[in-house]
Amino acid sequence: MALPPGSTAPSAHSNAGAPPRYLAALILLASLFLMWGFITGINNTLLPHLRSVFDLNYTQTTLIESVWFIAYFVASIPSAKLIQRVGYQRSLVIGLLVMGAGSLGMMLAASIPSYGVTLAMLFLIASGITLLQVAANPYVAIVGKPETASSRLNLVQAMNSLGTTLAPPFGAYLILGRTKGGTVDSTTVLTPAERLADAHSVILPYGLVAVVLILLALVIARFPLPAMGNSVSRVSREERRSHSLWKHRNLVFGVPAIFIYLIAEIGVANLFVNFVSQPDIANLTAQQAGNYLTFLWGGMMVGRFLGSFIMQRIRAETVLAAFSVGAFVVMLITVFAHGPAAMWSLILVGFFHSIMFPTIFTLGIRGLGPLTEEGSGLLIMAIAGGALVFVQGMLADEYGLQWSFLLTAACELYILFYALWGAKPTGAVLAEEAAEPFK
Template sequence: MPAPITSPARTGVAPAGGGHGRALGLLASLFFMWGFITVINNTLLPHLKSVFDLNYTQTTLIESVWFIAYFFASIPSAKLIERIGYQRSLVVGLLIMAAGALGMILAASIPSYGVTLVMLFVIASGITLLQVAANPYVAVIGAPETASSRLNLVQAMNSAGTMLAPLFGAYLILGRSKGGTAANGVVLTPAERLADAQSVILPYVLVAIVLVVLAVVIARFPLPAMGAATSRVAKEDRKNHSLWKHRNLVFGIPAIFIYLIAEIGVANLFVNFVSQPNI
């Protein structure tokens, strides 16, 4: 996150207005997409459990590998942004997500549980890069006093994506698969498992197309350049600005870690719990 901003002049970005409305709308679409794709992962849980006949540990790993990617990809994402800039990083993040979505088509065609995990990791890594680049972009793209309002607005778009994704997944994945529509206790044949695995091909083709289109639009869109407030200061100056001096950050990291453990457990195991025939 950039340092606190005190004036538009310091950011190097003009105050929000008509010129930045389209830019903010484009950035909001990114928040929508990564919320949408993240929740599709939850829709996949019962589907993949029936396709691969997974136990609870393997099912939980599907959700866990998604957030493990955040841990491993966050620092490399920051390094990439420092090297190529924010706008190009947004494009790269979208293309990484598109590559992961296309990889899910390969995983469905084989089908392979291991390849599925790798592709989910790739998609989540792309989302990590988007989050690292897009959040500070939204914060500095207009007047500093309205930064919180802009962040709330784009987060609302993220929530809209999480709301619509289950409908998309239920219709195009679960609704088109034998395991998603069969009665409880029905054992699928190998041919039915293969057909179920391939039912994710169309949804991920659509997702990949949308991501590539977004990447092209952002690459060609005249997003405002990030200002001096987001530039990396000299090494000597950084010695006096350690992040670990901020108590909110020090206590916030373990708090988010614990929260994610709870989120993974509830989102993952609850779906399996309510799927039991005696519930």
């Protein structure tokens, strides 16, 4: 999937000599990363809330998040075509307005209340986020020196983690904290009247989110974003025939790496509240457990800032391998331990997950040269892997919630494989040739 000319990555030649030209744009893009991280983070408190309101099992609960990530697969190609038609800046505005419309729709879903309308509105919000993701990630990855791309994207992605860190207290207070289901233990059975009253708690937080999204859209509509270059995006048809994405091992194995990583990250985040609420783990109410999500996402934010610093001195593949080993170890502790040890080990996996998406992304597009756009698009589409989180929900229903985290541990092993072997670049575009657009 290729992004349109004039809407992808700027030449680093212009950036290298005059960083201030892009600094304001990168700061504005960082605010987008923060906002979509915040909205995604709300889901972690929204899901246990919906589980209580609609009396869902784990499979039905994780299906809600699956719908969210199916939007990445469905909306990626239409997003690229929209960018080609209306341009980069207008697409960002449209993406924010689509997210705002979905947030207003969540208020309607809570008023009815309706499980089906809730799914539809979450799909709409995620489609708006996809439009932002399609352009923002490759922009940040390419606007600078290739060797520091992982460091740069980790730094900006830290703002995404800041958003996910701020979201749990927001959701815990405005959603779980104002409901019957969120303030009692997990064994309490709610009456139909209590479920109906609980459903209305979603109206206020999503109303606030809608206002912020619309205001941010107005700011971006008036902001003088720099023109996007096309030095790594468009090549002649004759030249395009001489290149193939399938010759690039780092991309071929990078797409499933993103896909599999999302299964791990989303599974941990979505089932966290239910897991730590169990009597033999931490025995918390849903509201209390939601507050502990702050530590999970905070660890991810710290890890990305730290990873950005480390990768300026140590190869990205080496750092990725070390973090994947750490994630595997703490997930085994989560599966086999009990009490606070199991809770804190699950929290710690946020730190080890921190660098995985931005690092895999930049390793995946390394050396693609004129194929960078298409490779970036495939990696963004792979975010749809989060839709398979329902598989962990099925495992939780069948074998128990704690045992279901063995799936997460298995995902970490594939990331280790990618870091050690799959990320090594191969293909028709030599390192010197791939670097030409940055000269």
